[in-house]
Amino acid sequence: MMIVMKQDATEDEIQAVVDRVEGVGARTHRINGDELTVLGVLGDREHVMRLELEGAAGVDKLVPILKPYKLASSQIRHGEPSVFEIGGRKIGGSNFALIAGPCTVESREQTLGTAHTVAAAGATLFRGGAYKPRTSPYAFHGLGVEGLRLLAEAKAETGMPIVTELMDVRDLEPVLEVADVIQIGARNMQNYTLLTELGRAGRPVLLKRGLSATLEELLNASEYILKEGNEHVLLCERGIRTFETAYRFTLDLTAVPVLKELTHLPVIVDPSHAAGRRDLVQPLSLAAAAVGADGIIVEVHPNPDEAICDGPQQLVADEFAAYAEKVGQAAAVAGKTISTLAAAA
């Protein structure tokens, strides 16, 4: 860490800061500039952080140098990306995960029908929501355990691994019975209770970036999971909140190459929720694949006009195979191939 002293800091103030830093066992390295003094601090970051020197007399600002997360950082794997296997499908590296399925599990017919469609088109994982976070308390909140049962049936019929969301730590057990990947929604990205429990549960987690979370905060949130010994975290960019009102969220594709430099974890993109409109899903999917994402997660419905939730953004099941082909072409430009069971074999 660097401690930048104010231009009018006195020698006594500078010495007091040095004493406090050295009092917790760190070393200081003083640089006397023409206009101000900077102290380089060497030693345990946590100890120095706890001093909270931002408010100390004569201190202008603290400049952190090291990243606050460790297990999520690229350095820990010397720049090598993590490659996982989920239900026999490879995730990460040159493998592109095409994750598809309905927003919400509504009925047996809708769920199994969609599962067969996306399986036939070569999707990697099947997604479907049994528990739905909704802005309004008066909206539909998912089928719950009945929804989980239908997902289990889809998995049994098609062999596809399941991605589904968990919102309440008290639902962890039934979700663990079905889910191959547990999704944490954007609004729960900093629900530390949930993150810690998922770290302990050990099942792969797809962690969505909060609407206004910085990449550093996203990586810190993943660290809550990793710290408990669960190494299988997939990060997911799903659109951030900006001033623009012409679309629901602003998909932040710059986050993809930047995350891939900062962390070894795979980076997935969710173009459906960002856009909120079906006609934007394909162009944004192609862009996500071309920018180098490790996969995308999209919503598909046999008849979106009749969907209980998020109909306007769900792809039409009949058009999914053509869409998947285009996505595969864009992924190829970035040097990746859609991951399937066959591909892994």
Add this chain to the structure above:
Amino acid sequence: MMIVMKQDATEDEIQAVVDRVEGVGARTHRINGDELTVLGVLGDREHVMRLELEGAAGVDKLVPILKPYKLASSQIRHGEPSVFEIGGRKIGGSNFALIAGPCTVESREQTLGTAHTVAAAGATLFRGGAYKPRTSPYAFHGLGVEGLRLLAEAKAETGMPIVTELMDVRDLEPVLEVADVIQIGARNMQNYTLLTELGRAGRPVLLKRGLSATLEELLNASEYILKEGNEHVLLCERGIRTFETAYRFTLDLTAVPVLKELTHLPVIVDPSHAAGRRDLVQPLSLAAAAVGADGIIVEVHPNPDEAICDGPQQLVADEFAAYAEKVGQAAAVAGKTISTLAAAA
């Protein structure tokens, strides 16, 4: 709701939308403009919303007219603000709540000392954290139940009602034993599990606005609590995330008069977390009082340099009485008086 059709929508497309809307029991009212057609929809909002017509052929956009929240709205009380009583102190109306105490409960001496200081200066409620949400998993997370015990002691000694944060629904019982007001932090504003349980618990709730939550989302979140029958919700503006990096968050004081028009619930401001710097806390507190807030919640510590967390933003206990006097002057300009037990008597 208004349904704006595209300029090139066909008569068939318009008719199909009319049929779907009327199929769920609502009525449509058609306006044929020179360039496009608009359909006014009368009837149950929820039924029409579920049609999710945004994606239907020929539809340009849906324009909601009514607010999605009901119990939180001003209309439900015909424009009269809610006035609560918490431990004998009035909250809302012309009463200004000065809520003060340490960021974190650290020790018996620090907690009781601060409680006596703020009580003597005429504070309304005493705040202190036993459970602390932290961005990094490696940071200090609070004393937990031991912290709650110290808060109970502070209450027994000073008679001040207690405000403390709940993060994990599994800690609800011990928190209920001590807290007069349960605080929900910004990162949990849309933790619907927690909101629903607090609605059922019936204890007053101080609900902080999420870092990037719109006022409508904040009111929707309060509706989760109100819907369960708990009428005692205090909303709290604590700074939003913007592009500016010169300070931690941007305190959004425009939210105060706008919320007071939209809802009957009291509106509190937290200048400490927004600013993150002690020297900004007093000017922002005066501004919050002058803009018409129903109270402020601030952090105070006997020796902030030694605080375990958020030291740089905590007010110095010795200076609190002078600060409280200035805040009272600013509240007076907005027609409010700091609320105390004596004032209520």
Add this chain to the structure above:
Amino acid sequence: MMIVMKQDATEDEIQAVVDRVEGVGARTHRINGDELTVLGVLGDREHVMRLELEGAAGVDKLVPILKPYKLASSQIRHGEPSVFEIGGRKIGGSNFALIAGPCTVESREQTLGTAHTVAAAGATLFRGGAYKPRTSPYAFHGLGVEGLRLLAEAKAETGMPIVTELMDVRDLEPVLEVADVIQIGARNMQNYTLLTELGRAGRPVLLKRGLSATLEELLNASEYILKEGNEHVLLCERGIRTFETAYRFTLDLTAVPVLKELTHLPVIVDPSHAAGRRDLVQPLSLAAAAVGADGIIVEVHPNPDEAICDGPQQLVADEFAAYAEKVGQAAAVAGKTISTLAAAA
């Protein structure tokens, strides 16, 4: 336009609004809901807008239905995109414009060298700055007319049309002598003086989106140019300002398909300024091409480490041909081909 009345608006207030609207020659269409009244307004938008009814007694809000821009809208060309020809190169439609060159014209060798490199790699237009807007008054501000002279020489040698920025309306004449396309920077997007003069000058304009401009504001700005009779406007997304600090700006690729629905004008993407880092330029360029942009504008330098400005984001000239090939592959996925003189022939 729709005028939404407050829930407690009186009959007199509603009638007063109707009278004012009809007083300027528009018609009203009244919808009486259970909870409130909405007035549909038919007639000249400008006249009604000037009434500024937002503040009138009983009015809750105004909801505009029609877009405020006309000449830029898709409707005016019935959904057909504009295709221009600039120096024999086609812009728009299935043509992808690869615009490349140095950030700043620094010397004869650097300018001509880069021009030959990008010409050989099949770039569509040559860009280079003679006048540079800089945040600090103490920074380098470009070579001015000497820079323009070097651009003219590059054009004479390579035949490539020139894109260069204009900041001061008093420099218009010398810029017109060289520029085939005049660039307006993000900070000048709402410099209405400049926009109007460029509308009159008639030369094609590349108009960059302001750092926090909505798409509607960008289209309104283009309307200032179009209104003067200049039909050749290229819109340019170059990154918006958000809360994220991990990169300079957040490239908003969702803007591309949304703009292409709203307007017939070509949409170009500038990945260099958004990212501010060379290693991000290629992934973002591929994403821009895959999302359906009509072109990209990138910075190239023979030796970026020695560049006078923006060195860290400039592509290395020696690597440009390989880069251009990848961009061509990504454009192909979106159905476009890099536009060259040969391609147009």
Add this chain to the structure above:
Amino acid sequence: MMIVMKQDATEDEIQAVVDRVEGVGARTHRINGDELTVLGVLGDREHVMRLELEGAAGVDKLVPILKPYKLASSQIRHGEPSVFEIGGRKIGGSNFALIAGPCTVESREQTLGTAHTVAAAGATLFRGGAYKPRTSPYAFHGLGVEGLRLLAEAKAETGMPIVTELMDVRDLEPVLEVADVIQIGARNMQNYTLLTELGRAGRPVLLKRGLSATLEELLNASEYILKEGNEHVLLCERGIRTFETAYRFTLDLTAVPVLKELTHLPVIVDPSHAAGRRDLVQPLSLAAAAVGADGIIVEVHPNPDEAICDGPQQLVADEFAAYAEKVGQAAAVAGKTISTLAAAA
């Protein structure tokens, strides 16, 4: 400046950076941490900045330590605020400037009537727009020179100094004939041509913060004026663009105390444009005064319902005296008094 090297930077890369820095005459100071190396750089900031080392091999990031602006900084006046005199009224220090008048000069009656009203209520300066920047090219753009003539008449009748906006450098001469303070609008904050000319003109300037400008950018913009020898710059916070759509802009009052720490220049707040709604203007004005602003600039109209522009946000002239009295009370809490000719005498 600090140069943070990457964790895997080689000794050769570090040495190459040292060589480049020392090659422009600066000195380096090396700190070898356990995980990475940091180079402190001492010497001419501009020279080192021009190296643009962000992209150099082995460099992680550059951390600027000194502020890029000089003449605007607090240090240059050793923490003393600037106090100006404009038409005999003091601006800055303990003087609170109440600047009021119509958004747009519409007619002789409206202009003179408002001028007399605000003068009688003790306003400090009179504002009125002759040239109006408008988002749409089809909107009203002001009376131009005829408007300036009416402002001159208002000044002659009431003795109040005039604040009016300049948009086009070609209008500078007629504006100089009337204006005591020249206003630069938010959209022109980085119109460097205009800033430089105003620096040369020497007349006091009220410089509005851009919609998404950081405080550092605002201070850099003021530096363009100061650098030309014009010391009389008033900074103006007028609301920033955020994700919130419940109001037009988010008034950033945290900027006031932070600017007052960073610069000696007076800081004015414009609550009218931020809010866009009359009912918010008084609460925000009181907050601005309480937070420690050096003044506010508000819009007043004898009959806002008939105003040509911005009617909904203009205060009603008849209510201005009562409003001014409340503002004076709030300013008093922050230790300031409304500045008038009498007060200065």
